[in-house]
Amino acid sequence: MSETSPGEFDLIRDFFDRPELRSKRSDVVGIGDDCALLTVPQGFQLAQSLDTLVEGVHFPVNCDPYYLGYRSLAVNLSDLAAMGAQPHSFTLGITLPKADPKWLKAFSDGLAALAGQYDVGLIGGDTTKGPLTISIQAQGLVEEGKALRRNGAKVGDLIYVSGCLGDAAGALPDVLQGFTPETAMDAEAEYLLRRYFTPLPRIKLGLWLAENGVTSALDISDGVLGDLGHILKASNVGAELVVGSIPISGALIEKVGSEKAVNMGMTGGDDYELCFTWPENQTKPLSDSLAKDCQLTCIGRIIEGSGLIDVATGQALNPKAYCHF
Amino acid sequence: MSETSPGEFDLIRDFFDRPELRSKRSDVVGIGDDCALLTVPQGFQLAQSLDTLVEGVHFPVNCDPYYLGYRSLAVNLSDLAAMGAQPHSFTLGITLPKADPKWLKAFSDGLAALAGQYDVGLIGGDTTKGPLTISIQAQGLVEEGKALRRNGAKVGDLIYVSGCLGDAAGALPDVLQGFTPETAMDAEAEYLLRRYFTPLPRIKLGLWLAENGVTSALDISDGVLGDLGHILKASNVGAELVVGSIPISGALIEKVGSEKAVNMGMTGGDDYELCFTWPENQTKPLSDSLAKDCQLTCIGRIIEGSGLIDVATGQALNPKAYCHF
Numbered sequence: 001m002s003e004t005s006p007g008e009f010d011l012i013r014d015f016f017d018r019p020e021l022r023s024k025r026s027d028v029v030g031i032g033d034d035c036a037l038l039t040v041p042q043g044f045q046l047a048q049s050l051d052t053l054v055e056g057v058h059f060p061v062n063c064d065p066y067y068l069g070y071r072s073l074a075v076n077l078s079d080l081a082a083m084g085a086q087p088h089s090f091t092l093g094i095t096l097p098k099a100d101p102k103w104l105k106a107f108s109d110g111l112a113a114l115a116g117q118y119d120v121g122l123i124g125g126d127t128t129k130g131p132l133t134i135s136i137q138a139q140g141l142v143e144e145g146k147a148l149r150r151n152g153a154k155v156g157d158l159i160y161v162s163g164c165l166g167d168a169a170g171a172l173p174d175v176l177q178g179f180t181p182e183t184a185m186d187a188e189a190e191y192l193l194r195r196y197f198t199p200l201p202r203i204k205l206g207l208w209l210a211e212n213g214v215t216s217a218l219d220i221s222d223g224v225l226g227d228l229g230h231i232l233k234a235s236n237v238g239a240e241l242v243v244g245s246i247p248i249s250g251a252l253i254e255k256v257g258s259e260k261a262v263n264m265g266m267t268g269g270d271d272y273e274l275c276f277t278w279p280e281n282q283t284k285p286l287s288d289s290l291a292k293d294c295q296l297t298c299i300g301r302i303i304e305g306s307g308l309i310d311v312a313t314g315q316a317l318n319p320k321a322y323c324h325f
Numbered sequence: 326m327s328e329t330s331p332g333e334f335d336l337i338r339d340f341f342d343r344p345e346l347r348s349k350r351s352d353v354v355g356i357g358d359d360c361a362l363l364t365v366p367q368g369f370q371l372a373q374s375l376d377t378l379v380e381g382v383h384f385p386v387n388c389d390p391y392y393l394g395y396r397s398l399a400v401n402l403s404d405l406a407a408m409g410a411q412p413h414s415f416t417l418g419i420t421l422p423k424a425d426p427k428w429l430k431a432f433s434d435g436l437a438a439l440a441g442q443y444d445v446g447l448i449g450g451d452t453t454k455g456p457l458t459i460s461i462q463a464q465g466l467v468e469e470g471k472a473l474r475r476n477g478a479k480v481g482d483l484i485y486v487s488g489c490l491g492d493a494a495g496a497l498p499d500v501l502q503g504f505t506p507e508t509a510m511d512a513e514a515e516y517l518l519r520r521y522f523t524p525l526p527r528i529k530l531g532l533w534l535a536e537n538g539v540t541s542a543l544d545i546s547d548g549v550l551g552d553l554g555h556i557l558k559a560s561n562v563g564a565e566l567v568v569g570s571i572p573i574s575g576a577l578i579e580k581v582g583s584e585k586a587v588n589m590g591m592t593g594g595d596d597y598e599l600c601f602t603w604p605e606n607q608t609k610p611l612s613d614s615l616a617k618d619c620q621l622t623c624i625g626r627i628i629e630g631s632g633l634i635d636v637a638t639g640q641a642l643n644p645k646a647y648c649h650f
């Protein structure tokens with residue numbers, strides 16, 4: 001921590017240096033000095049992901065602070081999942097228009113709710129004044145050489161995704177109107193809002209994939225078409241997709257109809273499911289050991305060339321990932 | 326990197342994934358996957374510091390982007406210096422109102438100018454749209470057990486500071502008027518503006534102190550009175566200061582007069598010099614080996630009790646550190 005002040009220290013102590021957010025690791029020095037200090041066990045690498053969320057851009061003005069805290073950490077843990085890393089700790093840079101204890105308490109509760117599930121401690125950061133912006137850097141441990149990269153997809157590999165896609169996009173109109181799971185109009189809306197506000201980082205799946213020969217992986221934050229495109233580009237391959245196989249929840253179909261639901265499943269962001277490629281001749285069964293925890297769906301296959309082709313039509317599929325600029 | 330988009334990728338590629346900013350380390354995987362990956366050699370710890378700079382709060386609106394880039398990284402490297410860590414790498418979360426290539430080029434040049442001096446690579450981050458905000462997390466390597474902490478000051482230790490204090494505070498009126506070193510009105514103003522925009526991270530000093538028995542250290546970002554207070558509190562001790570010994574530059578005295586210069590030396594922030602405590606009976610001479618690189622000045626002594634006392638008057642000295650809230 002630096003560039004702090006007495007007022008700022010009180011904020012940190014009250015809301016961020018609380019027992020529920022402290023690292024349980026004995027080899028970590030957290031909040032309270034110029035730097036945090038941590039040890040990486042021999043044979044492991046540290047995987048680091050930084051995501052910034054800006055009010056009015058990545059979340060609506062007056063967003064519920066509990067869910068904002070939860071989701072800000074979740075999107076970073078999802079990046080760790082996508083690398084096959086075990087969550088270790090995180091740092092928080094938070095810029096606030098004012099120091100509102102009630103808001104800070106709820107935000108901190110949201111962080112703590114998720115941090116506790118994965119045993120990740122808040123080990124440092126910075127609290128500043130300005131437009132509401134949240135930068136979290138999460139870091140995890142992965143055995144040397146076992147990280148799930150984007151550049152290993154091979155021709156013939158099957159393409160899988162976890163969970164259902166498009167749910168968070170389906171929740172967005174309600175999110176923008178200020179709804180939370182607690183104030184949702186019906187059961188479908190509640191499910192979709194939970195999917196938006198409390199995405200499940202697929203840590204367990206990522207760890208399993210890292211141990212079991214997956215060739216490439218990433219998390220879906222901008223829609224599977226766009227994100228799969230990053231794997232294809234990094235691996236110098238193409239892909240054919242069975243659009244009809246993209247897993248869509250009943251709640252999303254109920255809410256927006258089948259056609260729009262499939263479109264959201266292909267291009268909607270914010271689901272934070274994993275997309276990965278799996279060797280066709282891999283003898284280890286993929287789904288058996290994981291099916292209990294996580295639905296896995298094969299949506300296509302890696303082919304020679306570049307770009308995405310719709311198997312049904314033979315036409316190219318254009319990713320329409322949301323562009324920040 | 327995550328929550329990115331095609332437009333954002335172009336930005337990253339052009340301005341942040343450039344050779345001058347890439348890590349030269351063979352054990353680092355940088356920009357281009359869900360996470361950066363790094364290795365920490367056995368026997369070392371990773372020291373991490375996160376600082377957020379907000380337009381209109383930590384730097385003026387329309388601040389020169391080159392100097393903004395330089396200074397944003399410098400304040401983080403200073404935290405590493407204060408821990409006695411060797412800079413390793415950094416991540417950047419940057420929020421921009423618009424994608425202005427000229428601005429980005431200059432900002433990136435400023436980052437690269439300093440990064441090159443310390444061989445720190447930009448290994449990851451996030452580019453988002455919104456009010457101009459810069460979060461940098463710098464990380465460095467420090468031998469296990471050798472980090473310079475705040476809690477080791479002992480009664481009898483001498484209190485030292487590096488360089489001159491108050492220069493950056495003296496530059497602030499010119500900074501707010503949009504002056505840079507290149508457009509300064511006179512030589513004194515130019516010197517002070519350089520001190521503000523291009524603070525020198527005291528890495529070499531920090532590394533030497535970590536090897537040679539310093540008892541506590543931190544970097545001065547909020548004024549030596551306030552920052553020394555953190556050492557006193559963490560170490561459960563007090564201090565007596567010789568106010569007249571606080572090192573002040575001729576340029577600052579020339580610019581604001583002696584009385585105001587001393588006040589700025591005690592309470593002005595942003596100099597990023599180090600303050601540390603040194604055992605009185607330490608046989609190794611402190612200044613000889615370092616005097617060539619860095620002016621070191623003894624400004625007082627650790628005593629029993631708590632808080633700061635002015636030796637000349639016997640009165641308590643009140644830190645007036647700038648409060649963000």
